[in-house]
Amino acid sequence: MKDALRLLRLMAPHAGWMGLAVLVSALATLAHIALMATSGWFIAAMALAGAAGASVNYFTPSAAIRAYAVVRTVGRYGERIVGHEATLKFVAALRPWFFARLIPLAPAALEDQRSGDLLARLKGDIDRLEFAFLRILSPGLAAVLVLAVGLSVLALHDGGMAVGIGLAALLAGLGLPLLVHRLGARASREVTAGTAQLNALLVDHLEGRAELDIYDPDRRHRAALDETSDTLIAREHRLAGILGFAGAGVGLFAQSSLVLVLLIGAPRVLAGTLPGADLPMLALLALSLFEAVAPLPLAFQTLPATLASARRIFDLIDRPPPVEEPAAPKPVSEVGTLAFAHAGLTYPGASGPALTDIDLVLAPGRRIGVVGSSGSGKSSLVALALRFRAPAPGEVTFAGSSIADFNSDDLRRRMAVLAQHDHLFAATIRENLLVADPDASPEKLEAALERAGVLTFVVAQPEGLDTFLGANGAKVSGGQARRLGLARALLKEAPILILDEPTEGLDGETERDVLEGVLGATRDQALLFITHRRAGLEAMDEIIVMDGGRIVARGAPADMLAIVGPGMMGPGTIGSETISGGIPEDTARSAGSGQGLEQAPP
Ligand SMILES: Nc1ncnc2c1ncn2[C@@H]1O[C@H](COP(=O)(O)OP(=O)(O)OP(=O)(O)O)[C@@H](O)[C@H]1O
Ligand SMILES: [Mg+2]
Incomplete structure (x- = not known):
């Protein structure tokens, strides 16, 4: 009735x-x-x-x-x-x-x-x-x-x-x-x-x-x-x-x-x-x-x-929206620091929090690498930063204001993202790229493809930029799809760039080339770089190590790369690309984890 x-x-x-x-x-x-x-x-x-x-x-x-x-x-x-x-x-x-x-x-x-x-x-x-x-x-x-x-x-x-x-x-x-x-x-x-x-x-x-x-x-x-x-x-x-x-x-x-x-x-x-x-x-x-x-x-x-x-x-x-839009949104500054303050996140219906007490400061131009085993909460950070989810407790701020005070669309204008499960539209390569910048010239598209290490592949296609990708990139390889997504993220000129495992599916050599291109071209952007692998981490200003939804260690690359073990990096790491060594238990404890951290095999 x-x-x-x-x-x-x-x-x-x-x-x-x-x-x-x-x-x-x-x-x-x-x-x-x-x-x-x-x-x-x-x-x-x-x-x-x-x-x-x-x-x-x-x-x-x-x-x-x-x-x-x-x-x-x-x-x-x-x-x-x-x-x-x-x-x-x-x-x-x-x-x-x-x-x-x-x-x-x-x-x-x-x-x-x-x-x-x-x-x-x-x-x-x-x-x-x-x-x-x-x-x-x-x-x-x-x-x-x-x-x-x-x-x-x-x-x-x-x-x-x-x-x-x-x-x-x-x-x-x-x-x-x-x-x-x-x-x-x-x-x-x-x-x-x-x-x-x-x-x-x-x-x-x-x-x-x-x-x-x-x-x-x-x-x-x-x-x-x-x-x-x-x-x-x-x-x-x-x-x-x-x-x-x-x-x-x-x-x-x-x-x-x-x-x-x-x-x-x-x-x-x-x-x-x-x-x-x-x-x-x-x-x-x-x-x-x-x-x-x-x-x-x-x-x-x-x-x-x-x-x-x-x-x-x-x-x-009638479902409650995961985040409420403010009635009177504040204007979002062009640039600013993205900061997490004691931020936590519990997914609806989950038995425990996915994130606990996250403190993180991404100042303009700064680069932060995030590592941690699978399920440790790395992608959940992205969900909070993009305001797909609201932190509870704690808050996420941009340029000093809580991002809850902004219109989500305005906030997201300041961010370019390569998500872990990036979606390629059933359209041409050009159309997929133009989503990020509708006015981009062909030269600009090519430059982004070049930096993402996929231009050679695109020009080798009979139809070049007008190659149809099929449903969710079905007509290209996993690594090619990843790099096309990366090119799209690079095309958007936003002050903050978030890359969630950008080199997933790439071989070591291609990975190094791609990261070189990406890191060289994004010097002005603040970067949140989530990875399971070693490559690129040395160029970060700070590395944070996550486990069980907490930051269990943080520091300069030189220090972190020395202590982080394969257990923290999760599966899929190979040979010399794997970070060797393990977090000594005292480091883990002092970082407040207390949870069973994996040691590197002797
Ligand atoms: N949409 C969701 N709904 C419920 N639980 C989720 C959701 N997304 C992630 N989780 C849970 O939150 C925890 C953290 O997941 P998250 O995706 O942040 O991990 P991750 O560190 O990115 O892992 P990976 O390295 O495998 O990508 C996991 O236990 C996961 O099962
Ligand atoms: Mg993830």
């Missing part, structure tokens, strides 16, 4: 168009009823007059019949035009409304969403809300209007008849639909959930094609997909069956109404209290009145699926 009211509130701005659509629809149905009734009367009156040898004015009724026919045709056309206009206006506003509420949630609050399910909400669920007006509200309101007029006309001729037909219309227009609703509500809701599940499975299936080929030769995933699809088809089958039954029911009530009119009216005609030609008129009026009632079973059947879709949309946008 709450969801229904909320949905109605969303429709409120379009009440004008929607009201007009309902009126036009009611008018078209009334014209149809009038046409039927007048025709019945006209034919009977002509026959009776012929039999009695009396003359009759047939100009007026035949003109009326023509008028009703025109109104009905134009009305049906208008009903579609206005009805769709109202729906399109509603949906056109709904999608941006939903999107605007989704954006602040991304990425942090949408991490648990399967991409297929998210797509289903964006597309399927929003589309289903169209029905809220076209299939439910509009036919419902139009039926009320039509029944009110039709039954009043009946009542003018015969009160009992009006009551009888009213009762039949109530049973067909409310009783049957309620029965349909009761029989099919679960199936209807399951269609919404099943469609989303099928979507999610399908996207997973396509994205995980290679893994499934390797790990799932028995096609269990495919079987799950088929089962979901079969269940969905069975539900829809059931709904169609129920609807067919309801359609027959409405027909039965309509035909019975005709019989009822004859049963009540015939004795009155014989008694002379009802003109003979009025009887077929009333009978056809009663019969065609059910035209307004016929769409109601479908309306009631669609209702649970529509409300389930509304629920899924409201559920998503």
